[in-house]
Amino acid sequence: MALADIxxxxxGWLEQAACRGTDPGLFFPDGTTTQNAQDxxxxxxxxxxxxxCQINCLEYAIRENQDSxxxxxxxxxxxxxxxxxxxxxxxxxxxxxxxxxxxxx
Numbered sequence: 001m002a003l004a005d006i007x008x009x010x011x012g013w014l015e016q017a018a019c020r021g022t023d024p025g026l027f028f029p030d031g032t033t034t035q036n037a038q039d040x041x042x043x044x045x046x047x048x049x050x051x052x053c054q055i056n057c058l059e060y061a062i063r064e065n066q067d068s069x070x071x072x073x074x075x076x077x078x079x080x081x082x083x084x085x086x087x088x089x090x091x092x093x094x095x096x097x098x099x100x101x102x103x104x105x
Contacts, residue, residue, distance in 0.1 A: 018051035019044075028069040032076075041070060048073030055104070059097045062086070 014020065019027065026047070029040035048054050048070065058072020062083060067076055074082070082100070085091075091099045 013053040013056040017053045017057065018047050022047060027071075041075060044070040045073050055097060055101055058082075058100055058104070062096060062100070 026040055027044045029037040029044075031037045032041065048057070051057070051073075054072050056072075058074055058079075060066075061071030061074070061079055065083075066079065069076070071079065082103075085103075086096065086099065089099070
C-alpha cells in the first residue's frame, strides 16, 4: 500500500503530515545504493524530522509492514531492525507507539 492509498478515515494524521503534497518519488527512490538515491533518502528523512506526525507515520509503517520507501524517517533496513527488536522484546501491539517514542526520541 502506498501513501496515496491510505484514506483519511484510516489515518487522520496524514492530513497534517509534512510530506502531504510532496512528490512521492522523494520517499520511494529507485534503489538505495546510488548517490542519487542516497541524496533522495537524506532529503526525505529531513522532511520527516520536521514533521509532527513522524511517530504516527512510523507506527503505521511498522503495523502495516511497509517494506519500501521512507516512512517516519526510517528506511526499509531500519524498519526491519525495529521489527526484529519489537519481536525480541515481545512488545505488545498496544505498546508499539510507546516503544517507538522511547527508542527514537
